[in-house]
Amino acid sequence: MSNPSSVTGAPGTGSVTASDVVTAADAIGGQVHGLLDGLRLAVGMSFTGxxxxxxxxxxxxxxxxxMLRLPDLPLAGAGFVAAHDALSDVPxxxxxxTTDPDAATPEITQLQVQTDPVADDFRDYTALAWFTGPQATGLPxxxxxxxxxLCTDEYTLTFTQPVMADGELVGVVGADLFVRALEARVLPSLARLPGSAALVSATGRVVTASGAGWVTGDLVREVPVAEWMxxxxxxxxxxxxxxCANVPLAVLVQRG
Structure with a gap:
């Protein structure tokens, strides 16, 4: 029985391990959260008065x-989302x-969203997972x-961090990364592992995969990934x- 941390690719493909995939995913996750650390501190400064x-x-x-102009990190969106009544002038x-990271000269535009709670097209974003997650745990x-x-109609990963002031959640900072941007970093190594392999989320959703017929967004049903995570x-x-160490992702590898 082989250990995927030492599994290598087929002869002639070069040595690739599942740990290489973990390292690649961790690197981009750590880079995003490093940027969000700075954004969170900047927002926090406005709440110190x-x-x-x-x-x-x-x-x-x-x-x-x-953040949206970094050439080595093709983010599709970034900013701050306030908690209800955290700001003094709007609820x-x-x-x-947002931007199109594939554009030769990306144009950055501010997202226009209905924030008037009495309007017919208002949507309470504080009920969405990217807000409730950090609100519930106090963690990224x-x-x-x-x-x-809401924004792009693309498969997306949204990274968020809670922003606290006087022990109270005043909102979250976040960044959007297209799944295909992460896929470009990890799939070349993932595809060279023998057997089926996938980068999966904490809920068992496939981010990207090789073998087993999985595609992005699929729920892995062959094994209880969510329970294992x-x-x-x-x-x-x-x-x-x-x-992974920096993000709640993992590499699922078929043994043998």
Whole structure:
């Protein structure tokens, strides 16, 4: 029985291990969260005065836009989403920017969303997983893969972090990464592993895969990935799970 951390690719393909895939996913996850650390601190500064800031006093426009211009990290969106009544002038607010990371000269635009709770087209974003996750745990959160019908209609991973002021959640900072951007980093190594292999989320959703007929967004039903991720299990005789350190993702590899 082989250990996927030492499984190599077929002869002639070069030596590739499942740990290489974990390392690649961890690297991009760590880079995103490093940027969000800075955005979170910048937002937090606006909440240090004697009163809560207005939506025009957040002062993060340039920082969020700079995140979307990084040539080595093709983010599709970034910004701050306020908790209900966290700001002094509006009950809800999204200060969020989007771009097309594939464009030769990406244009950065501010997302226009209905934030008036009495409007017919208002949607309470505080009920969405990318907000409720960090709200419930006080920790960084990863939502997806999911199709982002609000912004891009693309399979997306949304990274969010809670922003706290005086022990209270005042919102979340976040960044959107297209799944295909992460796939470009990990699939070349993943595809060279023998047997079926997939990068999966904490809920058992496939981010990208080779073999077994899985595609992005599929729920792995062959093995209980979500239970293994929750309980710290490492697999069973036919499958093994290797967790990432910086993001709640793991590489699922078929043994043998």
């Amino acid at each position: 004697p009163r809560r800031p207005t939506h025009g006093e957040l002062g993060i426009d340039d920082l969020a836009a700079a 809800y607010w999204l200060q969020w920017w 959160h990863l939502t997806g893969p999911y199709v982002d019908y 929750r309980d710290g299990a490492t697999g069973e005789p036919d499958w093994q799970l290797l967790r």
